Ligand SMILES: O=C(O)C[C@H]1C=CC(=O)O1
């Protein structure tokens with residue numbers, strides 16, 4: 001299969017403006033930085049992937065700069081000369097030599113799948129065994145930092161029929177104020193929407209015991225990562241007493257973490273993120289662990305652009321049940337696109353056409369314009 005040998009692996013850091021500041025407990029995004037991964041093969045086919053994180057090093061152990069450097073220096077040389085059409089062999093080769101770095105691996109695995117899909121004329125979802133749906137319901141994150149503005153934004157999303165699930169980023173402020181903020185939004189939206197919160201690890205267990213009860217009383221459906229990611233025993237204790245479901249997000253930094261959390265009964269819901277597991281195939285390993293343990297699934301995001309969002313979407317399309325839907329809204333947070341046709345969001349869902357690979361084409365001019373020099 002010498003014609004599909006990998007010739008080059010390239011990475012580009014891209015800085016894109018956001019529609020508004022996006023406030024998380026650990027960081028406020030004023031723009032988002034994507035790492036685009038391009039795998040060029042001898043048969044003329046190019047696979048594209050994305051390795052994106054949030055807020056430099058404030059969210060996880062890899063930054064855009066370290067992702068680029070680690071792919072360029074350590075992973076690209078392992079892939080050049082290998083057969084691009086064997087994704088298993090290529091990723092196992094990386095896995096043997098690279099211990100962690102799931103974000104970097106995710107972009108590479110996505111690019112290899114994109115290339116193979118283009119080669120065979122099949123969508124990535126079909127390479128992953130076949131899709132069982134063509135669209136995914138998508139939540140929106142309200143994170144302007146202002147209650148009235150968040151309610152206005154939610155009303156607009158409901159009117160547009162774009163979202164009817166809202167996730168609120170809390171944890172940066174006083175717990176009592178944050179809970180009042182969430183309660184006010186749920187009161188305004190009532191039964192028209194599911195309202196959830198993401199604390200992004202900001203509370204300690206004592207605060208969370210009371211906070212989870214109060215949030216549940218206010219009608220909040222789901223509480224994401226209320227305490228530190230390493231406090232797995234605490235998460236299990238909270239999951240037993242919280243009347244609202246608890247979701248593990250940052251606690252899952254690998255497929256092996258997902259297994260440990262499932263074995264410990266730490267949380268009834270898992271956030272699935274390609275970046276935290278090492279790609280669209282890797283995230284399905286975590287999904288299958290969760291399914292075997294009776295844990296509910298949620299299709300998460302690291303606020304990727306269109307490439308990373310579609311890579312995750314193709315994996316999520318194959319799952320039997322996504323009880324808590326997805327939050328694959330990343331492209332909608334950005335004011336600019338680097339692909340020729342932006343993903344389509346309609347009737348509360350992201351639609352994923354049955355096109356070869358991820359189904360996207362890079363817009364070379366836009367990419368060059370926004371690429372960091
Ligand atoms: O879930 C996170 O922690 C990260 C991300 C996902 C949605 C959003 O607004 O931020």
Ligand SMILES: [Mn+2]
Nearest residue numbers: 198224225249
């Ligand atoms: Mn989260």
